Amino acid sequence: MSSPKQQDTISSIAEAMAPQSWSKVSCPCCVSSEVEPLVIIQLADNVESNTKEWIMAMISASHKSGGAHLLAHPGEDASWGRIVVAAPRCTLLRSTEELGLCKADKEGNMFLFSFHDRNNFINIDDMQKFLTLAERQYIVQHELESMRAVKDQRIPGIPGDKGILKSRQNIMQKLQKAGVIQDVFPLCDEKKLKALGKEWYLKKSLWGQPLDTINDYFGCSIAFYFSFLDFYTWALVPPAILGFLITFFLPGTPPTDEPKAENSTSGPGLLSADDDHLSVSSHMVQAAFSMVWSTVFMELWKRRSAALSYRWGTLTLTEHFQDPRPGFQGEVGINPVTGRREPLFPDWKRQMRVGLVSIPVVGLFLGLVVLGMVGFYYCESITASIHKTSGSIITATLSYLPSIIHIVYTNMLGNAYRTVALKLTEWENHREESAFQTNHTTKVLVFTFFNNFAVLFHIAIFKQDLHLLRKRLSSLLILSQVVNQFTEVVVPFVVDRFYSSSQKELKEDDPAADHMQAEGSLPPFPGLFLEYIELLVQFGYLSLFSCVYPLTAVLLLINNITEIRGDAFKICRLFRKPFSPPEASIGVWQAAFEVLAFFSVMTNCWLLFLAPRIKAYTQDVGLNPSTVLVFFIMVEHVLIVVKMILAFVIPDEPDWVQIKRQQIEYRTMKALTGQTVKHFQTTELPRS
């Protein structure tokens, strides 16, 4: 408790609490001398003690009576504004089965966990080894969120409509809406976090991250992000080397430039490398390489992702067989697949909402972005011409006006869009949380991407000015890196340092309040959207326009290496530990990267066609521009076909993961047909 930035930790909470105050477990196998506190529910200040007691009773009640079948603890005393939640063994195991997680069986193979066959799995008696911390905490959150009233009732201590709970209503949602519960967050484990930090952001070597430990502590959605970042950084090495060679060593650069290459990152070549540096062949090589590279990169990532998913036991998630997400609305009926009573909402209605409302609205906003850009160029040309004719200080100031208006407009549009996107996605009424996330992310992603690239596409296609494109691209790259690193790491670090320590001093005398205050002072984790979109936009700069500015990959490589450390520090120290649902891949981001890789073929061919060197070359040879264009179209089509064949030929899963998956499938099928399957020795597998 000496560190000013200390959060509530599992050990400090466990010490501060009386072990006998935990709610009682109902089954003998869950009786344990030690209970691990996992999650804290933060109540509002004015919550009465009978309300707190009712909530605790619901948390420890059985599933049948609408409870969560967890363990609740009132904390230091009954009037303390928090509830500490833990989970008995049975609930953890049953949830593991319900989520469709794979766990290592006695032979060491990851296999779909079954409560019935639990004794075939290892570490079954030690929940802290059997499940990761992130899984245990997610299960607690999952169970809390699935509490539903079994009959119409009144929440004690809450007056008026706020306290009326209807049958089948979600209890946590109701309590949060009524303002009784302010927050639910997982406890952090300072010891584990420190150990993690040491092998992660404090590590001396540039490469390698403790991915399994990250998965253990933060859960696999965050571990997947860092795995992808790691993989992407490695993948940048070949294009960076090629870009470096092309810029500084290939024909076009006089041989005397060679010593300059050594201090290249600050050398004059960085921003001024222009057309004349690049020969036709190096242009071609860069473009063709970039196209093949982006496909191979994504295909290999899929394989890596499948391997990680097997390793982390998320190969066989069964979200579609679980209860719908809390926000899901619909008429109560029988789910045709699981046979459970739950709200139902027909797929075609959702598809209609997406197709007839969401897509047009998104299109409208994209139109507004284009309109803004057109307006900006128009106003700028007007003010420029005014300034030219009457050149006073007023007109000079006026010429800044279009930029300012455009920035304000873009910002307002962006904010409006984010609100609309969230509302639209909620209205689309997705049954699964992952479907909700995918649809929401896609909406924001398309807009952000459009916002970032509209100007570059405008320059490439309409202005056809490669020099300007290169200038814009390099300044965007460098500027965005500096701004990102600054806003992502420096600002939160400084704010946190000063803000939290000044608050700290006020309450130094009260250690219990200190706990809460410290916890409250860490902002909640904002999610991975901004991290991923940053990578995606950079990947866009690289794959879409790389042949214009070959140094892109070098800059991205440098950026990524610092990004890994920065993001790691940020997630460990600057934010509260988030809940992390089990995930099998990076989801929609994978698709987004693939779409970009696909479009990169078109842009690169187009940019090559525009390249002055190539124009000059074809004119020298005496070719008709139309013939050259037809040639480029054919090249483009061949490249697209090659890309598709490559993507088809490289299997999305390594052979050994495929075998593991088939083993699971086979054993599941055999279970249906009532036969037991012999367990196999891992050594008999070709490559596991």
Next chain:
Amino acid sequence: MSSPKQQDTISSIAEAMAPQSWSKVSCPCCVSSEVEPLVIIQLADNVESNTKEWIMAMISASHKSGGAHLLAHPGEDASWGRIVVAAPRCTLLRSTEELGLCKADKEGNMFLFSFHDRNNFINIDDMQKFLTLAERQYIVQHELESMRAVKDQRIPGIPGDKGILKSRQNIMQKLQKAGVIQDVFPLCDEKKLKALGKEWYLKKSLWGQPLDTINDYFGCSIAFYFSFLDFYTWALVPPAILGFLITFFLPGTPPTDEPKAENSTSGPGLLSADDDHLSVSSHMVQAAFSMVWSTVFMELWKRRSAALSYRWGTLTLTEHFQDPRPGFQGEVGINPVTGRREPLFPDWKRQMRVGLVSIPVVGLFLGLVVLGMVGFYYCESITASIHKTSGSIITATLSYLPSIIHIVYTNMLGNAYRTVALKLTEWENHREESAFQTNHTTKVLVFTFFNNFAVLFHIAIFKQDLHLLRKRLSSLLILSQVVNQFTEVVVPFVVDRFYSSSQKELKEDDPAADHMQAEGSLPPFPGLFLEYIELLVQFGYLSLFSCVYPLTAVLLLINNITEIRGDAFKICRLFRKPFSPPEASIGVWQAAFEVLAFFSVMTNCWLLFLAPRIKAYTQDVGLNPSTVLVFFIMVEHVLIVVKMILAFVIPDEPDWVQIKRQQIEYRTMKALTGQTVKHFQTTELPRS
């Protein structure tokens, strides 16, 4: 037995055989008063009776001792050169489970059959209702083909090396190689066949086929072909109407032409409809329609196919969990998935063989096709110029020489390729029969397609002569239809009629020999490759070049309507009943149609760009050809993206099939976790 073309039928065989001569069943549940003869094994003339006895013993032996666990009957007497095979109930049920077939449960839902839960399924006591005739016969063939020697032994009555059977060797393959078994074929059921014919090729209405009855009698690979043909024919109606309207009614045709349209198929419009008839807009409409149509057609077919697959119980086939196909070679080891001892062959080796040998060899043959075409054009131009200069009869005859040489060359190349393709696919060593078929079909398909379209592409891309393209296309269409109908129906019919009846007369006195002779006189079914490739090539004419010749769809529609009847008659009457493995879709053909639909965007855009009307129009407006080309490229790209979005947005399975599939998945998973799932009432499903 009055009909001269009568085959061996189930009823005639059953009558002719003494019921007590069937081999004995081992389990009480399989005892039945009536045994249905299903398959006939045709032995060579010189087979000794102890060999026949040994084969019969193996057929009725248990799986453990390497047998097929079937029932064998020596026929009329022990020296008769045939063995009649039937299947006991247990073998049929266990095979149904092993194949992963779905059967209707008590609630009427198709569900993965499980021997253990057999009493939950309907018709479980009546095998003739529970399984279709085609399924029963396929199971017998499947069991026969999986007989393997359990130890080194000698086949009685066969001298020398031919009679030595090694441990794990495939018995049927050995017997066929040794010349002991000449043929294995399913018995036909004349009564069922007649009834089928009445509602099929003898039906008066033009539309509709008895698909379920076809599936029942011939099996689902053939039923899928006719379903596809049916669906395709229906799908041709909109483009046929559009093509008809464009050719005869749209601006460009003088209004006085209208009455001519009524006898359109023979009218002068058929072959002479040329450029000037077609306005720019109708050209555009035709091309855009054809592109959208081909995508929607394929997507809807996938949905239809999924629904049929559910209906016919092939949604959950488990070929990859079964024993490898008989021709599969490899080192014996433990299959990592099923744990069975069987030959293993690493995937990467197969991939290397495909990638490093098969693909280059196929490429070589395609190169030879191009070489042949180039040589032909070259020789033709030479002979033409010789004829021009010295115009004698000799040179006139000489000018036919290139064509003749080219035809001979193409034929020889085609024959060589077919042999090479089969050998290559065998050498690739695919584990599953379906993978073997897919790879073999793909090889032959690519070549055949290339052979058919090389000339048209040459005209479209290099000669850029739309008039010639139209002439070639229409003559190809009409010629190929006439030739196909003739060779497919008329020739076999006539040959069969005269050949078999002349043979018939010789042996009229011996009814037993008559059986055999009649059976032998029907040629074996040649498979569906030629039928599918015919459809594919026609679809290619339609989708790739339709905007050149809008009447294509009309001609194809007429062709398909006759094709349905012709093919139905052929398969019922002119060939021996084939074995038909259960299949879940039309497999590689679906992919082939999709690839064509994809390429059609490119060809149509290109043809539009070449169209003289459009060239004239853009020149009138004063556009640079380069600008027009850029415009067409953008249109093409947009259309490709639209096509991809369409394909992505239309789900490949109807909602209700998805629900059924998820039900199966859920119940299978729950079986693993040891829970029983309540059965659902079909009425609670939204759309089943």
